[in-house]
Amino acid sequence: MSITTSTTEQLADEFDSPARLLTAEGVRVRHEILDEHVADLDLQQLADLYTDMVLVRRFDTEAFSLTRQGELALWPPLLGQEAAQVGSARALEDRDWSFGSYREHALPILRGVDIDRWLKVWKTTSNTAWDPHEHNIGLNQIIIGAQTLHAVGYAMGAQFKQDDSCSIAYFGDGATTEGDVSEAMVFASTYNAPVVFFCQNNGYAISEPTSVQAKHVLARRASGFDIPAYRVDGNDILAVLAATRLAMHRARTGHGPSFIEAVTYRMGPHTTTDDPSRYRENDEVESWKERDPLLRVERFLESEGFNVEQLRADAKTNADALAKQLRAGAIAIQPDPAEQMFDNVYSSPHARIERQRAEYKAFAASYEKAAS
Amino acid sequence: MSAAQTETMAMGKAINAALADSLEEDPSIILSGEDIGQLGGVFRVTDGLQDRFGKDRVLDSPLAESAIVGTAVGMTYAGLRPVVEIQFDGFIYPAFDQIVAQVAKLQYRTGGLHRMPITIRVPFGGHIGSVEHHSESPEAYFAHTAGLRVVTASSSQEAYSTLRAAIKSDDPVLFFEPKAKYWSKGEVDRTVVRDLETAAVLQSGRDVTLATYGPTVELAMGAAAAAADEGIEIEVIDLRSISPLDVDTVAASVRRTGRLVVAHESQAECGIGSELITSICETAFTSLEAAPERVTGYDIPYPPAAWEGEFLPGVDRLLDAVDRTLGRKNSRDFMRGGAAA
Numbered sequence: 104m105s106i107t108t109s110t111t112e113q114l115a116d117e118f119d120s121p122a123r124l125l126t127a128e129g130v131r132v133r134h135e136i137l138d139e140h141v142a143d144l145d146l147q148q149l150a151d152l153y154t155d156m157v158l159v160r161r162f163d164t165e166a167f168s169l170t171r172q173g174e175l176a177l178w179p180p181l182l183g184q185e186a187a188q189v190g191s192a193r194a195l196e197d198r199d200w201s202f203g204s205y206r207e208h209a210l211p212i213l214r215g216v217d218i219d220r221w222l223k224v225w226k227t228t229s230n231t232a233w234d235p236h237e238h239n240i241g242l243n244q245i246i247i248g249a250q251t252l253h254a255v256g257y258a259m260g261a262q263f264k265q266d267d268s269c270s271i272a273y274f275g276d277g278a279t280t281e282g283d284v285s286e287a288m289v290f291a292s293t294y295n296a297p298v299v300f301f302c303q304n305n306g307y308a309i310s311e312p313t314s315v316q317a318k319h320v321l322a323r324r325a326s327g328f329d330i331p332a333y334r335v336d337g338n339d340i341l342a343v344l345a346a347t348r349l350a351m352h353r354a355r356t357g358h359g360p361s362f363i364e365a366v367t368y369r370m371g372p373h374t375t376t377d378d379p380s381r382y383r384e385n386d387e388v389e390s391w392k393e394r395d396p397l398l399r400v401e402r403f404l405e406s407e408g409f410n411v412e413q414l415r416a417d418a419k420t421n422a423d424a425l426a427k428q429l430r431a432g433a434i435a436i437q438p439d440p441a442e443q444m445f446d447n448v449y450s451s452p453h454a455r456i457e458r459q460r461a462e463y464k465a466f467a468a469s470y471e472k473a474a475s
Numbered sequence: 476m477s478a479a480q481t482e483t484m485a486m487g488k489a490i491n492a493a494l495a496d497s498l499e500e501d502p503s504i505i506l507s508g509e510d511i512g513q514l515g516g517v518f519r520v521t522d523g524l525q526d527r528f529g530k531d532r533v534l535d536s537p538l539a540e541s542a543i544v545g546t547a548v549g550m551t552y553a554g555l556r557p558v559v560e561i562q563f564d565g566f567i568y569p570a571f572d573q574i575v576a577q578v579a580k581l582q583y584r585t586g587g588l589h590r591m592p593i594t595i596r597v598p599f600g601g602h603i604g605s606v607e608h609h610s611e612s613p614e615a616y617f618a619h620t621a622g623l624r625v626v627t628a629s630s631s632q633e634a635y636s637t638l639r640a641a642i643k644s645d646d647p648v649l650f651f652e653p654k655a656k657y658w659s660k661g662e663v664d665r666t667v668v669r670d671l672e673t674a675a676v677l678q679s680g681r682d683v684t685l686a687t688y689g690p691t692v693e694l695a696m697g698a699a700a701a702a703a704d705e706g707i708e709i710e711v712i713d714l715r716s717i718s719p720l721d722v723d724t725v726a727a728s729v730r731r732t733g734r735l736v737v738a739h740e741s742q743a744e745c746g747i748g749s750e751l752i753t754s755i756c757e758t759a760f761t762s763l764e765a766a767p768e769r770v771t772g773y774d775i776p777y778p779p780a781a782w783e784g785e786f787l788p789g790v791d792r793l794l795d796a797v798d799r800t801l802g803r804k805n806s807r808d809f810m811r812g813g814a815a816a
């Protein structure tokens with residue numbers, strides 16, 4: 104069974120309204136450019152994407168409440184951005200590399216990183232969320248925009264080695280103003296690098312609305328670098344999937360970089376330490392609830408006669424299990440011996456570090472001695 | 476001074492007051508930084524300033540540190556005195572080029588025909604249990620660069636008065652704010668004037684000089700109190716200015732004590748302690764009765780915060796170094812095999 108389409112919508116490249124395949128009401132609409140990129144998707148596959156989103160949302164809300172309960176140090180929630188993250192993640196091949204920011208929780212979940220290890224980062228007992236080479240995901244970045252250069256560099260390397268893998272850079276609306284991001288686009292364009300710039304415009308960079316970063320439409324920036332841009336409804340998983348598939352296809356077939364602006368909304372605070380009431384109205388948040396990325400898939404599937412109740416129940420069972428694992432894992436984390444802080448500063452023993460390690464150990468030993 | 480002149484303020488509030496008083500006094504002052512307006516800064520240090528002084532004087536800037544500093548340079552040509560905020564220590568590096576290659580050098584390049592009255596505020600230091608890039612102490616990079624003044628503060632009063640002086644200065648000043656102390660309260664007398672070059676002896680003592688700055692000053696006072704219980708007198712110096720260092724004040728102290736310990740959170744190698752100890756060796760060598768000691772963050776990237784208690788100087792590490800200068804039993808005895816037993 105393939106997904107049926109009804110009316111036609113405005114073209115994406117006009118940028119007036121983001122391209123959409125599924126309205127907030129759950130109506131499948133036509134799109135000249137995007138349709139063919141999801142033509143193969145049947146209802147079950149859409150239901151699977153829904154299950155992914157439920158899983159990711161549950162993970163995120165559980166981590167958020169664990170942080171509020173003091174079990175983790177900090178959490179940047181992705182609530183509201185599930186379609187943008189899952190839709191783009193599912194457009195990638197396993198061999199494709201991703202370089203994202205602190206808020207990108209979906210791809211690591213979908214690629215099966217070891218959660219207990221990952222959470223150590225948010226409990227501040229480790230910096231190593233996962234093995235980049237095992238999952239083809241660069242460690243999430245806190246330095247805004249830095250990873251976009253890494254994504255381009257990976258793509259240049261893949262091109263050089265002719266190994267058919269591509270990369271995707273995830274970044275926010277705020278990040279678009281960092282010099283690194285502009286420079287990344289220059290390099291991508293100059294070297295025709297097989298990379299996708301995936302910008303989640305979630306409305307805010309901490310307290311600053313997107314209007315501080317750009318007077319008009321973020322997607323328009325790309326044209327100055329000769330990079331084609333697509334602006335999609337980031338809460339529409341079909342549109343996100345289609346646009347990312349399109350962009351990855353361009354990259355893989357030698358057509359170089361693309362830019363996607365996924366228009367979405369950060370439903371939660373910037374992080375667990377933020378207080379959004381200082382800079383945005385609750386009405387605004389409420390107005391986005393109707394545009395929820397999960398709700399519209401449910402509505403559409405329902406209208407197609409899919410057993411949504413069963414789907415919801417199954418997805419929940421799945422997600423609850425992950426949340427349980429997450430909670431147990433987070434609570435169990437204990438700091439490793441502090442002497443490990445001297446490890447891996449260099450690839451081989453380093454005189455100064457080793458001297459300090461010895462001094463540290465002597466200090467710790469003398470301290471224990473004094474305390475006992 | 477009458478008691479009525481002092482107010483009790485947390486350090487963050489004292490900085491807010493210094494910014495407000497400066498904005499009030501001098502219409503050429505303009506503030507720029509990420510989230511400093513509507514939000515009042517991620518630490519609320521600039522709370523209320525945009526409401527009070529307007530959006531054209533308190534700018535919520537786009538997210539680009541190089542541009543925040545680079546446009547501040549341009550503003551000085553327009554006759555303004557920009558005070559910019561870098562949100563966290565670890566985010567100053569995109570602006571490094573503008574600070575080091577432009578801000579630091581333009582007075583020299585113009586032969587003094589153009590002045591560079593820029594203040595760059597940087598919350599710095601650890602002990603806040605945060606994730607990567609939020610706890611660094613990058614001051615030595617800037618102290619290494621000619622043309623920049625680098626100062627810090629250890630109390631509400633110092634923060635107020637030093638920031639006021641920094642903003643008034645025609646030189647570019649990096650003002651490192653010990654973020655872990657933003658909520659520590661202290662008395663502030665707004666009439667107290669500070670310069671940007673002198674250290675302060677906070678407590679006198681005859682046995683060992685302990686020189687430090689910013690967030691480590693409180694620990695030094697704690698160490699001095701603990702040492703006093705054992706009959707050891709520590710002279711505590713708050714360096715206040717990191718560049719230039721007030722070598723005279725420290726040397727005068729070392730001539731009395733014969734011993735020097737320098738402490739800071741930033742790493743040892745090519746650090747402020749290295750510079751100070753070298754300067755003391757050059758000026759007061761014959762007064763030294765023991766090798767000077769450094770207590771610093773180790774020479775590793777800032778570690779995951781669960782280990783920051785071990786990584787950063789603490790009272791015990793300070794006292795251990797004091798013991799070394801006094802030839803008392805100390806942790807290094809544990810390194811020479813057997814002594815631990």
Ligand SMILES: Cc1ncc(C[n+]2csc(CCOP(=O)(O)OP(=O)(O)O)c2C)c(N)n1
Pocket residue numbers: 206245246247274275276277278279305307308309369373509538540562566569
């Ligand atoms: C270079 C740098 N400057 C400042 C910060 C502080 N900071 C952390 S997140 C953030 C906002 C980022 O907004 P955006 O790129 O839109 O991503 P979002 O948080 O909305 O996902 C800022 C300013 C940082 N992490 N790195």
